[in-house]
Amino acid sequence: MIISHKYRFIFIKTAKTAGTSIEVFLSKQCGSTDIVTPIFPPVEGHQPRNYKGFINPIPAIVKRPHKILSALVSAFINHDKFYDHMPASLVRKRVPRRVWNSYFKFCVERNPWDKVLSHYHMHDAREGGLLSLDEYLARGRFPINYFRYTDSCGAKIIVDRVLHYENLVAELREVFSQLTVPFDGTLGVKAKSEYRTDRRPYQLVFNDEQRGIVENAFAREIELHGYCF
Numbered sequence: 001m002i003i004s005h006k007y008r009f010i011f012i013k014t015a016k017t018a019g020t021s022i023e024v025f026l027s028k029q030c031g032s033t034d035i036v037t038p039i040f041p042p043v044e045g046h047q048p049r050n051y052k053g054f055i056n057p058i059p060a061i062v063k064r065p066h067k068i069l070s071a072l073v074s075a076f077i078n079h080d081k082f083y084d085h086m087p088a089s090l091v092r093k094r095v096p097r098r099v100w101n102s103y104f105k106f107c108v109e110r111n112p113w114d115k116v117l118s119h120y121h122m123h124d125a126r127e128g129g130l131l132s133l134d135e136y137l138a139r140g141r142f143p144i145n146y147f148r149y150t151d152s153c154g155a156k157i158i159v160d161r162v163l164h165y166e167n168l169v170a171e172l173r174e175v176f177s178q179l180t181v182p183f184d185g186t187l188g189v190k191a192k193s194e195y196r197t198d199r200r201p202y203q204l205v206f207n208d209e210q211r212g213i214v215e216n217a218f219a220r221e222i223e224l225h226g227y228c229f
Contacts, residue, residue: 006031009103033050052080106161114202117202
């Protein structure tokens, strides 16, 4: 996640949408007072800064009283006011109103079937290539993103633009031109792209049952963006 005072934007990082590559690129363009959250595992060229700060623990404790210890640790030990993959609804609460209202807020989203396939290959590679697609789907832990760019109820998109992963370079060019961020058409890094070796279209990979599992899990994103198989 990045808040750039230099270019007056807030980048909300979503899962499996080239977010790490975008963040590495932008971190190099950002100023010394901008906020850039860490990436785990760290990526060469990424420069996190200014993400720590005091967090009032009371709102978190009131909302989730069973998580009081976690709220206190975040407030008084970690001091991570901003963090990787932080949802926009929480960013809005932690920045001044004038920043939220005047900065350009954007993120990236991706066709859910393609996104799931990318997520599966990442986990399969990390587990030694022994994870089947059915085993992965049975776990039910998917790269769902809509809550990261909608309000706390998931009802309304609260960023200014959701870029399409399928047309990423062209849409990044438009956004960066608007923000006056230098961009020559390449991010210079393809973080985490090495996991997927099977480049078949997702339509040739999923059977009907697998397709339905993804469709049910990502119903809200499909509704918001009109994705189809």
